[in-house]
Amino acid sequence: MNFKKHIMVVERRILLEDSPFEGFRPQNEVDYESKILKHFKYMERSLAEKDPNYKQPISYAMIVNPKLKQIFAYQRSTKDSNYAEKRLQGKWSWGVGGHIEKFDTKNGNPLRTSMLRELDEEVYINGCIKPKLLGYINDDSNDVGKVHFGVLYIIETDAKSIRPKDSEIDNGKLRPISELEKICASPQFSVEEWSRISLEPLKQYLQQV
Numbered sequence: 001m002n003f004k005k006h007i008m009v010v011e012r013r014i015l016l017e018d019s020p021f022e023g024f025r026p027q028n029e030v031d032y033e034s035k036i037l038k039h040f041k042y043m044e045r046s047l048a049e050k051d052p053n054y055k056q057p058i059s060y061a062m063i064v065n066p067k068l069k070q071i072f073a074y075q076r077s078t079k080d081s082n083y084a085e086k087r088l089q090g091k092w093s094w095g096v097g098g099h100i101e102k103f104d105t106k107n108g109n110p111l112r113t114s115m116l117r118e119l120d121e122e123v124y125i126n127g128c129i130k131p132k133l134l135g136y137i138n139d140d141s142n143d144v145g146k147v148h149f150g151v152l153y154i155i156e157t158d159a160k161s162i163r164p165k166d167s168e169i170d171n172g173k174l175r176p177i178s179e180l181e182k183i184c185a186s187p188q189f190s191v192e193e194w195s196r197i198s199l200e201p202l203k204q205y206l207q208q209v
Contacts, residue, residue: 006042008100008110009054014039015149016055016138024152024201026135033111033133033151040110042102048147055149059115060097060137060194062202063125063155063162065174066209071202072096072123072162073180074172076192091192092183094202096122097150111151119155122166127159134201137194150194154205177203 019030027033036057048056063072073094098118104110112131119125137150164172183189184196 005045005099006102007045007048007056008036008040008104009043009048009056010036010040010149012053012055021136021138022140024135024137024197026201027133030136032136032149036111036149036151037109045099050147052146054147056147057100057111057149057151058097059100059111059118059153060095060150060198061115061119061131061153061155062094062134062198063096063119063123063129063157064202064206065159066156066206067158068160068174069206069209070174070176071180072172073175073183074164075170077168077170091190093192093195094180095150095152095192095195095198115151115153122164122169123172124163124165125157125159126161127157130156132156134205137197139193139197142193145193152198152201154202177206 015032015035025032040057043054048054064070071094073092075092076090096118097115100110100114104114104117107113115131119129132154134152134154137152139145160174162172162174164170180199184191184199
């Protein structure tokens, strides 16, 4: 893991001072995306991870086949050699995403460019994709959440099979929402907080398609 690389950040006071929230907020309530694109800058990750005065935007994409009503869900690798981010190691997730870097600004909206890049790096999707901005995630309840801000996307696809490309991903496949609910409810599984937060808006989305 490269803590020397420069990643996108936005000052917390600019992003959240006028419209703070915890959990999920729909995209039609407040346009945080425009705030990010207007006020972002870059900071060395080693500094950003320790400074809650800044939020690191993360494009967090949930891959969904709306016709099958299934979602790509996976477990982050439990092997030390495969997963460097120990705070998330072994946790279940239905979000794909990562830090936004300087080269993501070369082609239009860096939030969307980063999201598409992460998808290409992490999974094989044998079908078309259609990104939709669903909303935003903010979770200041823990040290990781305090310095990150989720831009939550739905990636609609007609693919009937999605496979992991990255060794950081285990047990990845399309699953029904009922299976995600069981994973969240079971004490046997550890689920990353952003996936827990996104479960309810994901259910509401599936009810409307």
